[in-house]
Every structure is written in C-alpha cells, then in structure tokens.
Amino acid sequence: MTEHTRPREIAAIDMGSNSFHMVVARVVGQSLQIVSRHKQRVHLASGLDEHHNLDQPSIQRGLNCLAMFAERLQGFEPDNVRIAATYTLRQANNAHVFLKRAETLLPYPIEIIPGTEEARLIYLGVAHTQPDTGRKLIVDIGGGSTELVIGEGFETELTYSKHMGCVSYNQHYFPKGKISSKRMAAAQLAAEQKLESIASLYTRAGWQAAIGSSGTIKAIREVLIGLGYNDGIITPERLDKLYEAILKAKHYDDLAFEGLSDDRKPVFAAGVAILCAVFKSLAISEMVFSDGALREGLLYEMEDRFRHSDIRTRTASAMAKQYNVDIAQANRVKDCAEMLYNQIDSHPGLARSELATLLNWGALLHEVGLSISYPGFHRHSAYLLRHSTMPGFNLEQQTVLATLVRFQRKSLKFEEMPELSIYKRKHLYPLIRTLRLAVVLNGQRSDEPLPSITVTADKETWLLTLPPNWEQDNRLLAADLRQEQEYWQKVGWSLQLGEHTDEKPAEKPAEKPEN
Numbered sequence: 001m002t003e004h005t006r007p008r009e010i011a012a013i014d015m016g017s018n019s020f021h022m023v024v025a026r027v028v029g030q031s032l033q034i035v036s037r038h039k040q041r042v043h044l045a046s047g048l049d050e051h052h053n054l055d056q057p058s059i060q061r062g063l064n065c066l067a068m069f070a071e072r073l074q075g076f077e078p079d080n081v082r083i084a085a086t087y088t089l090r091q092a093n094n095a096h097v098f099l100k101r102a103e104t105l106l107p108y109p110i111e112i113i114p115g116t117e118e119a120r121l122i123y124l125g126v127a128h129t130q131p132d133t134g135r136k137l138i139v140d141i142g143g144g145s146t147e148l149v150i151g152e153g154f155e156t157e158l159t160y161s162k163h164m165g166c167v168s169y170n171q172h173y174f175p176k177g178k179i180s181s182k183r184m185a186a187a188q189l190a191a192e193q194k195l196e197s198i199a200s201l202y203t204r205a206g207w208q209a210a211i212g213s214s215g216t217i218k219a220i221r222e223v224l225i226g227l228g229y230n231d232g233i234i235t236p237e238r239l240d241k242l243y244e245a246i247l248k249a250k251h252y253d254d255l256a257f258e259g260l261s262d263d264r265k266p267v268f269a270a271g272v273a274i275l276c277a278v279f280k281s282l283a284i285s286e287m288v289f290s291d292g293a294l295r296e297g298l299l300y301e302m303e304d305r306f307r308h309s310d311i312r313t314r315t316a317s318a319m320a321k322q323y324n325v326d327i328a329q330a331n332r333v334k335d336c337a338e339m340l341y342n343q344i345d346s347h348p349g350l351a352r353s354e355l356a357t358l359l360n361w362g363a364l365l366h367e368v369g370l371s372i373s374y375p376g377f378h379r380h381s382a383y384l385l386r387h388s389t390m391p392g393f394n395l396e397q398q399t400v401l402a403t404l405v406r407f408q409r410k411s412l413k414f415e416e417m418p419e420l421s422i423y424k425r426k427h428l429y430p431l432i433r434t435l436r437l438a439v440v441l442n443g444q445r446s447d448e449p450l451p452s453i454t455v456t457a458d459k460e461t462w463l464l465t466l467p468p469n470w471e472q473d474n475r476l477l478a479a480d481l482r483q484e485q486e487y488w489q490k491v492g493w494s495l496q497l498g499e500h501t502d503e504k505p506a507e508k509p510a511e512k513p514e515n
Contacts, residue, residue: 012298015085017045017143045167087144109422111394115161119147121297129292133209141216143167169270191277216271226258311392323368334363337438344457362404382406
C-alpha cells in the first residue's frame with residue numbers, strides 16, 4: 001500500500017477517575033475500524049484528599065499509564081489524537097501540576113472537559129456504535145461522576161452530570177471495604193437525592209430505549225450473566241436480586257460473583273447502589289449495555305470535525321440570543337478582529353486556526369455581560385463564559401473565551417489571569433490586543449464601514465496605521481485610542497499610531513505620539 005492510500009489512524013484517550021482508556025482506529029471510507037484498545041486502572045479519584053488535591057502516588061500512577069500509551073502513539077500527528085480528562089481532574093486543585101508533567105510524556109494537549117460535555121461525548125459514542133433505537137436514555141456511571149443523557153439520532157436533548165461515582169461513593173459509604181445493608185441504603189439514598197432535581201425532567205421527556213455504558217454498568221451486566229440472566233438485560237427485579245446477594249458479603253473481598261474481576265470488587269457495591277438509585281428515580285424498566293462510550297465519542301467527533309464546529313457555532317449563537325447580544329455590533333467587532341489578526345504573525349507553528357476561531361467566538365460573545373449591567377460588563381461577560389454550559393467547548397476553551405472578554409477593555413490586570421494548561425499566556429496576548437483594538441475601533445457602533453486600517457506587530461510593539469487626517473474627523477475615537485495607548489503602556493506594551501502615505505508604508509514603527 002502506498003503512502004497516499006494508507007488509511008488515516010486516529011486515537012482517543014479517556015482519562016477517567018477509575019481507569020484510563022485508549023482506543024486507536026483506522027478511518028476506512030465513511031466508517032471507523034477499531035484496531036486496538038488499551039485500558040489501565042489508575043484509581044485517580046482515590047488520590048483526591050479532603051482539600052481536593054491529588055496525592056503523589058495517584059499522579060504517578062496516571063503518568064505511568066500515559067507513558068505506556070505514548071509508546072503506541074509514536075508518530076501520530078497532533079490532529080489525529082484527542083485526550084479528554086474528566087471528573088477527578090475537573091475537581092483537583094493541583095490538576096495543572098499533573099498536566100505539566102504529562103506534557104513531557106505526551107506531546108498532545110489534554111482537555112479537561114465539563115461534565116455536560118462529557119455527557120454529550122458519551123452520547124455520541126453510544127449513538128455511533130449502537131443500532132438506532134429512536135429516542136435514547138444513556139447512563140454512564142464513572143469513578144467520580146454519573147452522566148445521564150436523552151437524545152435522538154446524534155443530537156442530545158437533556159444532558160446532566162452528577163457528582164456521584166463508584167470510587168467517590170466507595171470511599172464515603174464503604175470505608176475499609178465494609179459492606180452492610182445500612183451502608184448500601186445510605187449510598188442509594190444519597191444518589192436518589194442527587195437525582196431528585198432532574199428525575200421529573202427525564203421521565204417527562206421519555207425514551208424508547210435505556211442504554212448503559214462504561215465499566216460499572218458493564219461489570220453489573222457481566223455479573224447478572226454469571227447469575228444466569230444470559231440475555232444481559234438489566235431490570236429492576238434483577239438489580240434487587242443482585243443487591244440482596246451483595247448484602248451476604250461483609251467486605252468487598254467476600255464478593256465472589258462469576259464475571260466480577262478482582263480490581264472491580266472494591267467499587268462494585270457503590271456502583272450497584274448508584275444504578276439502583278438511577279433505576280428507581282427514573283422508573284427504568286430495562287437497560288441494555290453498549291460498548292460505545294466517551295472515547296468512541298471523541299474518535300467519531302475527531303473524524304467529523306465539521307460537526308464539532310457546528311456544535312460550537314450553534315452554542316455561541318444560542319448564547320448570543322439568550323443574552324440579547326447586539327448581533328450587528330458583535331459581527332462588526334468580530335470582522336474587525338479577524339481582519340487585524342490576519343495581518344499579524346502570532347506564534348507560527350501553533351494551532352493558529354484554533355486561536356483565530358476562539359478569537360471570533362470571543363468577539364461574538366464579548367457583550368453577553370451587558371445583560372447583567374453596563375458597569376463592569378466585561379467581568380460579567382467573563383463570568384458567564386467561564387461558568388455557563390457550552391456544548392462543544394472544553395474547560396480550557398471556555399477559560400480562553402472568558403479571559404479574552406475579561407481583558408477587552410479597561411485596565412489590564414494580568415494578576416487576575418487564570419492558569420492555563422493547553423495554551424500559554426503569551427499565546428493569548430495577541431488575541432487580547434486584537435480584540436481590544438476591534439472593540440475600540442467599533443466604539444461608535446456605526447454601520448459605516450471602517451476605513452483602510454493596517455497593523456504591524458513586533459512582539460509587544462504594535463503599529464496601527466490609519467488614513468491621513470483621520471484623527472481630525474474622528475476625535476472621539478482618537479481620544480479612545482489614546483486612552484488605549486495608556487492602558488497598553490502600563491503593562492509594558494506599546495501601541496503606536498501612524499498615517500498611511502502615498503509611499504510604501506514604513507517598515508519600522510513610527511515614533512510614539514505624545515499623550
């Protein structure tokens with residue numbers, strides 16, 4: 001087979017709270033052919049202390065696993081690998097420590113994804129790997145969280161992620177591996193309380209098929225098959241029998257079910273308690289198991305990137321509508337930012353297109369905070385972008401958007417800039433400068449097109465070249481630009497203003513004008 005006809009290989013890694021999974025697939029025509037699966041139990045969630053910091057042994061277990069995965073990914077292009085981290089790294093205050101060390105092992109960005117995004121991707125993984133059953137309820141009980149999704153086709157309608165998982169519940173309700181009816185009842189009740197706020201939403205929405213995915217539900221299915229239920233269907237009656245069978249054990253070491261592996265034993269009782277709560281709260285009559293899960297969702301979306309773009313575009317548009325954004329103004333700022341950013345050479349070699357796309361969405365949504373109040377609206381905008389549910393965006397992307405809109409105007413207080421893991425601060429500075437200039441240049445909110453404007457950038461020194469006599473005709477805007485020069489100067493940046501001449505524009509920045 002020649003180089004030109006060799007199928008593209010893609011890989012996805014799911015860094016879960018209990019296990020890390022990697023799946024590698026070959027793109028063949030319109031479908032994906034799985035060529036290898038790798039799984040390592042790392043018990044990451046069990047390393048979270050009461051202050052939500054990961055301890056060193058759990059960090060090391062995770063890194064050891066990633067080092068092994070890296071061997072399989074030798075020679076993979078960055079565009080062909082997607083890595084998503086879930087509940088435990090969402091919760092860990094020192095997640096950045098883990099990610100920094102992981103960078104040295106894997107030359108690919110690790111995305112920490114919000115719970116609702118995890119739910120959406122799980123749904124996508126199941127929907128792509130199951131025969132179409134119409135309207136579906138997908139339940140995924142992980143180590144630290146449980147995702148519940150209703151959707152049809154490849155589109156989700158309800159997505160929730162609840163902070164209850166087999167590892168976290170095992171630590172809380174089954175300390176030292178002790179099992180009792182009191183402990184099982186407490187764990188189930190706690191899970192029912194978590195589900196109380198969404199149960200009626202789900203039962204009203206309804207579904208034709210309930211499908212479980214990932215390790216906990218897979219283990220329950222395997223044990224039920226071992227108990228003689230060969231069709232592998234999970235029902236309330238079968239769960240009750242399993243529940244009673246678990247109560248005969250006093251410790252997880254005593255669990256001797258056919259089909260239950262030794263490394264699943266410690267978290268099995270907690271997983272069953274959570275699934276019993278899900279069945280009871282949502283009145284589920286039966287559930288089947290699907291091999292598709294988060295990692296398959298990552299794979300299919302990677303191969304179908306336009307769908308990912310569509311989702312993010314739809315999310316941004318819906319958010320703009322929700323917060324009554326002045327779309328005409330948002331588009332003026334977006335178009336201006338795009339025009340300016342295309343003129344500068346910011347960090348060649350980086351994912352420039354991804355940064356440019358984030359700049360576009362930041363420009364589109366920079367005024368969402370006006371719906372709260374005008375004073376400090378840039379801060380309100382940042383809060384909304386950081387903490388809203390935004391399907392298609394990972395936490396890092398939401399943080400970048402929030403950072404851009406936070407620094408769109410007023411003083412540049414960089415001590416308030418959040419920690420980033422995929423991008424560095426220096427990658428964001430050109431975006432911030434570009435958005436600020438686009439906001440200032442469109443401050444009049446006028447439909448009149450902007451005149452010819454060019455920008456040249458030399459690190460922290462930017463030269464904005466405007467038409468001759470422009471300042472005399474636009475005194476208010478000129479005053480705003482002088483104010484902007486002062487903001488830049490306070491952080492060691494330089495914004496210089498020049499005028500177009502009939503001659504070829506000067507290569508070097510002009511002298512900075514007096515303020």
